[in-house]
Amino acid sequence: MDLKEMYREIVNEHNLHPTHKYDFENPTMFKRGVNPSCGDDLTINLKVEEGVITDGSYVGNGCAISQASGDMMMDLIIGKTVDEAKHLAEIFNRMIKGEVTEEELEELEDAQALIDISHMPARVKCALLSWRTLSEMLDENN
Amino acid sequence: MNAFRKDFPVLSENKYAYLDSAATAQRPVQVLKAVEDFYRTANANPLRGLYELSIKATDAYEDARARVARFIDASSSEEVIFTKNTTESLNLVAYSYGRAFVKEGDEILIAVSEHHSNIIPWQTLAKEKNAKLVYLYPNEKGEYSLDEVKAKCNSRTRIFAMAQVSNVLGIPKPIKEYAKIAHSVGAVMVVDGAQSTPHMKVSVRDMDADFFAFSGHKLMAPMGIGVLYGKKELLEAMPPFLTGGEMIEYVTEQSATFAEVPHKFEAGTVNAAGAVGLAAAIDYLENVGFDFIEKTEEKLTAYLLDELKKVPHITVYGSDSYKEHVGIVTFNVDDCHPHDVASILDADKVCIRAGHHCAQPLMQFMKVNATNRASLYFYNTEEDVDRFLTSIKNVRKELGYGS
Ligand SMILES: Cc1ncc(COP(=O)(O)O)c(C=O)c1O
Numbered sequence: 070m071d072l073k074e075m076y077r078e079i080v081n082e083h084n085l086h087p088t089h090k091y092d093f094e095n096p097t098m099f100k101r102g103v104n105p106s107c108g109d110d111l112t113i114n115l116k117v118e119e120g121v122i123t124d125g126s127y128v129g130n131g132c133a134i135s136q137a138s139g140d141m142m143m144d145l146i147i148g149k150t151v152d153e154a155k156h157l158a159e160i161f162n163r164m165i166k167g168e169v170t171e172e173e174l175e176e177l178e179d180a181q182a183l184i185d186i187s188h189m190p191a192r193v194k195c196a197l198l199s200w201r202t203l204s205e206m207l208d209e210n211n
Numbered sequence: 212m213n214a215f216r217k218d219f220p221v222l223s224e225n226k227y228a229y230l231d232s233a234a235t236a237q238r239p240v241q242v243l244k245a246v247e248d249f250y251r252t253a254n255a256n257p258l259r260g261l262y263e264l265s266i267k268a269t270d271a272y273e274d275a276r277a278r279v280a281r282f283i284d285a286s287s288s289e290e291v292i293f294t295k296n297t298t299e300s301l302n303l304v305a306y307s308y309g310r311a312f313v314k315e316g317d318e319i320l321i322a323v324s325e326h327h328s329n330i331i332p333w334q335t336l337a338k339e340k341n342a343k344l345v346y347l348y349p350n351e352k353g354e355y356s357l358d359e360v361k362a363k364c365n366s367r368t369r370i371f372a373m374a375q376v377s378n379v380l381g382i383p384k385p386i387k388e389y390a391k392i393a394h395s396v397g398a399v400m401v402v403d404g405a406q407s408t409p410h411m412k413v414s415v416r417d418m419d420a421d422f423f424a425f426s427g428h429k430l431m432a433p434m435g436i437g438v439l440y441g442k443k444e445l446l447e448a449m450p451p452f453l454t455g456g457e458m459i460e461y462v463t464e465q466s467a468t469f470a471e472v473p474h475k476f477e478a479g480t481v482n483a484a485g486a487v488g489l490a491a492a493i494d495y496l497e498n499v500g501f502d503f504i505e506k507t508e509e510k511l512t513a514y515l516l517d518e519l520k521k522v523p524h525i526t527v528y529g530s531d532s533y534k535e536h537v538g539i540v541t542f543n544v545d546d547c548h549p550h551d552v553a554s555i556l557d558a559d560k561v562c563i564r565a566g567h568h569c570a571q572p573l574m575q576f577m578k579v580n581a582t583n584r585a586s587l588y589f590y591n592t593e594e595d596v597d598r599f600l601t602s603i604k605n606v607r608k609e610l611g612y613g614s
Contacts, residue, residue: 073555076551131548
């Protein structure tokens with residue numbers, strides 16, 4: 070997929086018509102992540118019940134990749150256990166660093182479209198913002 | 212077609228529309244060859260050896276210094292110190308001059324539009340000395356008033372540091388006027404010439420700068436060679452910055468005396484090949500001529516600005532006059548983050564800069580997170596600008612907006 074296709078087919082839809090971007094009442098955990106150098110800013114809200122992420126949302130602003138990546142992440146982790154979410158975060162992180170297997174990629178569903186970011190060092194932080202924030206939050210709430 | 216373009220390997224096949232020369236220029240084959248020739252025919256550790264080859268290397272290095280002195284109209288080669296880049300040059304002034312001469316309660320005056328490399332060294336110095344860092348603020352076009360400069364330069368001001376041309380907004384500053392004001396209160400005038408030196412004739416004597424810094428790589432020299440000009444009496448009164456080999460006169464176990472300027476400020480093995488490359492770049496630049504450079508850049512900037520302003524959903528920052536831009540056009544596209552804009556342009560092989568341009572205080576002042584910047588040099592063509600415009604016109608569509 071070339072870069073424009075990545076935007077047209079995946080990123081724009083999640084950026085402009087996100088499923089999970091809204092204010093959230095009474096999250097059991099939330100965390101804000103910021104990339105100070107470009108102004109990407111995103112807060113993740115989760116409802117976690119007995120080790121399962123039963124609902125979640127995010128709010129924020131920034132570049133299309135940072136925001137779309139947040140929406141795709143929510144698609145993936147809602148309904149999963151905390152451990153599964155950590156596992157996905159770990160795979161996503163490795164995908165962006167270019168160290169991932171075909172089977173692992175499949176687990177990432179739509180989010181695997183961001184694999185080409187691994188060739189764009191300047192955009193890595195954008196794609197990782199939501200996942201990094203998620204990992205930090207889950208570790209802090211352990 | 213531009214007659215000089217064929218000299219630039221990166222540009223010669225027209226693969227890229229390179230519009231990021233404010234970040235770093237492309238290098239012509241003449242510069243590459245000068246560096247290679249140095250390593251092929253004169254390579255030895257300069258300033259050390261007592262044999263012919265080392266003397267050749269030393270001569271090449273010192274000839275380059277003399278070339279730079281003529282280029283910026285310094286009174287002597289001794290006032291030219293070779294550094295890595297503008298950042299190191301400004302740090303040298305802040306660490307050496309600043310730590311020796313700035314005291315508690317003194318003021319350092321800078322502009323909010325400065326590059327981080329002309330902010331952080333002063334911020335650090337001010338914190339260390341309990342001095343005050345005072346800022347000048349421009350109008351919404353990016354212009355500073357002489358009245359504000361006069362109001363903020365006072366008997367406590369020790370240093371006034373400012374870029375001759377901003378890397379975000381362009382706008383040449385009347386440094387000569389500023390230097391007069393600074394000198395009238397006993398302050399020194401430090402000039403960041405990173406964005407002016409590649410585009411306009413500089414005379415450090417005419418503007419009466421006390422220190423003047425620039426980077427070779429922005430005027431087609433190799434990366435890793437830069438210059439600090441300083442008035443000789445100031446350099447002589449300053450302590451060394453980095454210490455070690457080459458910068459000493461005599462060393463015992465517990466003490467040392469230092470070499471004369473400029474070598475006092477050039478510790479360790481120097482970048483002689485870089486200096487030779489810089490001299491070759493200056494030869495190339497002067498052969499092109501500042502008349503040609505200014506004319507070409509003004510024509511292209513006028514065209515780019517006119518056409519860009521016709522595109523819907525675009526905000527252009529800075530002066531309305533193309534003459535004030537010095538080849539730099541900073542802008543935003545409604546709803547589109549500059550990083551996404553630069554990525555879409557990248558897919559069309561159009562190279563622009565996006566982000567905060569190492570000028571976050573200016574971004575905060577302009578109330579934007581980030582901007583896009585297209586910057587021109589004399590080797591650019593109308594075709595480069597057309598490729599940029601075509602790509603920009605499609606950006607909103609590519610990012611999913613109706614138009
Ligand atoms: C106005 C200005 N000052 C300073 C610098 C720093 O130059 P360098 O990175 O070569 O030290 C730059 C370059 O980015 C600049 O545009």
